[in-house]
Amino acid sequence: MLVLALDSSATASVALGQWTADGVRLLGQCKTSDTRSHAEVMAPYVQQTLEQAQLTAKDLDAVLVGRGPGPFTGLRAGIMTARVLSFAHHIPCYGLMSLYTIAESAYEHAQEHQNQRFLVATDARRREVYSAEFELTEHGYQLCTEPAVGSASNLKDLPVYGAGAGLYSNVLNAVADFTHVQPEAYGLLHAAWRLGQKNLKTETSALYLRESDAKVPQSMVTAGTA
Structure with missing residues (x-):
């Protein structure tokens, strides 16, 4: 295939x-x-x-x-x-x-170091990270929590893989050698x-997790309702 x-x-x-x-x-x-x-x-x-x-x-x-x-x-x-x-x-x-792609890169390391549960994180800008929690299974790993966006300081005290961990290694348990992974x-x-x-699912809608920075000017909103 x-x-x-x-x-x-x-x-x-x-x-x-x-x-x-x-x-x-x-x-x-x-x-x-x-x-x-x-x-x-x-x-x-x-x-x-x-x-x-x-x-x-x-x-x-x-x-x-x-x-x-x-x-x-x-x-x-x-x-x-x-x-x-x-x-x-x-x-x-x-x-x-x-975020599954980072878990794919990380799970063998997690197995070797007995990190039964771990986080993956990427840069969400605005001093925040996108993250998700995974758990090791008999055949690899599985998703434990839906993806979220927020401050790195609010994440659980678990090993964290991915570029997001590298950005905030001062507050996260960042896993060395995986802090560049995107x-x-x-x-x-x-x-x-x-x-x-x-x-697999044929759902391809984007997971934005927060509103766009772009805002419609109030003058245009008012004109549109006039």
Whole structure:
């Protein structure tokens, strides 16, 4: 099964993988460390990733997109690109919370260090983090709490993986060697494979978790009701 994954919840990335009974075989990927150029790079990254594998969008069996949480503009870029691909080529589009990708990177370390429960965190700006709690299971890990946004100082006293932990290591139990980890498409492929296709959902609405910074001027609101 050929799956193209996109994530723009923090940085921007695209990855193409073949799902097999034994795991995921990476066929191509493009990513950037920039957190502000999502709209410009997502569509070109899709094309470049497919070209790496000498395939076209017509060869895909499914599209997978990270739903966030993340900033408004960046998150929309990835979700809309995924939806357009799904619609244009008549293939299913699955959505998955982006923080799963950090849990995918972290769970083996958590097993080794007996961190039965752990947190993952990314930068939410405004001196806050997006976070979620996970728990180790027999086959990997599972989500314990829905994603949230708030001050790092309000998080539980658990090991924390991800770039959000690195930003606030003075108040968090940040796990060394994981303080740079961001959600990305390659991890999304693995996390979704671990969950299994039958457990994936076609819900692709964005997980913003808070209102937009952009506000409609009061003068326009008043004019619209006149």
